[in-house]
Amino acid sequence: MHKHVALIALLAALERKNKAFLFVDTHAGGGSYTLDPTQRLNDPIAATDALLEQARSSPVPEIASYGQQVLALRALAGNPRLYPGSPLLAASQLRAIDRGVCFEQDPVEATRLGKMLPRGVRMRAERADGFERIRAVLPPPERRALLLIDPPYESESDYERIGLCLAEALKRLASAVIAVWYPIKDARDSEAWLASLLPRLPAPACILELWIHARDSRICLNGSGLLLVNPPYLTDERARMWQPALLAMMHHDKLSGSRVEVMRGRSRGSIR
Numbered sequence: 001m002h003k004h005v006a007l008i009a010l011l012a013a014l015e016r017k018n019k020a021f022l023f024v025d026t027h028a029g030g031g032s033y034t035l036d037p038t039q040r041l042n043d044p045i046a047a048t049d050a051l052l053e054q055a056r057s058s059p060v061p062e063i064a065s066y067g068q069q070v071l072a073l074r075a076l077a078g079n080p081r082l083y084p085g086s087p088l089l090a091a092s093q094l095r096a097i098d099r100g101v102c103f104e105q106d107p108v109e110a111t112r113l114g115k116m117l118p119r120g121v122r123m124r125a126e127r128a129d130g131f132e133r134i135r136a137v138l139p140p141p142e143r144r145a146l147l148l149i150d151p152p153y154e155s156e157s158d159y160e161r162i163g164l165c166l167a168e169a170l171k172r173l174a175s176a177v178i179a180v181w182y183p184i185k186d187a188r189d190s191e192a193w194l195a196s197l198l199p200r201l202p203a204p205a206c207i208l209e210l211w212i213h214a215r216d217s218r219i220c221l222n223g224s225g226l227l228l229v230n231p232p233y234l235t236d237e238r239a240r241m242w243q244p245a246l247l248a249m250m251h252h253d254k255l256s257g258s259r260v261e262v263m264r265g266r267s268r269g270s271i272r
Helices: 002-014 044-056 061-077 086-093 107-116 130-137 157-172 187-200 235-249
Strands: 022-025 032-034 082-084 099-104 123-127 145-149 177-184 205-211 223-229 257-263
Touching: 002 061, 002 086, 002 145, 002 177, 002 205, 002 223, 002 235, 022 086, 022 130, 044 061, 044 235, 061 082, 061 086, 061 235, 082 086, 086 099, 086 107, 086 123, 099 107, 099 130, 107 123, 130 157, 145 157, 157 177, 157 187, 177 187, 187 205, 187 223, 205 235, 235 257
Parallel strands: 022 099, 022 145, 099 123, 145 177
Antiparallel strands: 032 082, 177 223, 205 223, 205 257
């Protein structure tokens, strides 16, 4: 939910200008998921339904937009257990002038994604390694782009490849808006990774984090992190409003919290 609220907010920010842009999802998955109450001790359907109803009527625009889009996609699919992934959420928001390309390496998931993408939307699915295909799609003719980088983190090499992908993307399109999702299991690990990565960024950046359990526990996934490169104007200010509101909607403990930190990098300012 944290990642998807941020994604919808970033898309909306780029759409404030009447100029086309390219959306790229480097690790898109199958496009959507069906919640199954037999997979967990607690019922994820009931929990998600309650959160989405809260989100739809939230006074915070970013959260309300998220809730409305997810529920609209459920209704369109005729599946009350559907949870859309990033490609479907982006496809539902892209304008007629915008384009999208979603990469997925797994052949089964890539095929399913291609079938899930709605007709009439200028977004395509491609079976490929998203890290490798950045060179093929950047710079785009539109000269504006939003990249979502969300690898499976099944290997430590994913962290190294993110750094290489960021360098390549910014070399090809210095103004690209890039969102990198990362898990918070032990904050000492994610902080060490960010500390090694941020000094090398030739662009302003912003860190958004939301955690529902202690950030230094290795027991489970404790939180969600996003590194935003070239964040649109006022992204950090808006996140300081919607992140605490989103956290308040979730079941969390006394060690939960959120963080918004602007990192200026080697250049200053934000994309306007």
